[in-house]
């Protein structure tokens with residue numbers, strides 16, 4: 690005869706095994722992602738921009754007031770705050 694205590698222990702063990710089996714792929718995926726990030730060199734940073742593919746018309750990104758280079762998406766110069 691199985692006592693209630695043993696039955697409870699069996700049920701808890703089965704549930705723990707089922708939970709572990711369900712969580713194993715997720716944990717393995719997290720571990721794999723972490724290893725890949727370490728291999729890439731640290732935190733999840735965006736890829737470095739390719740300097741070789743610089744566009745020819747860089748005049749659009751240069752401030753016409755002070756000549757400072759600005760990113761294409763900005764509307765105002767980061768040096769003199771003039772409109773680009």
Ligand SMILES: [Zn+2]
Nearest residue numbers: 752755766769
């Ligand atoms: Zn400027």
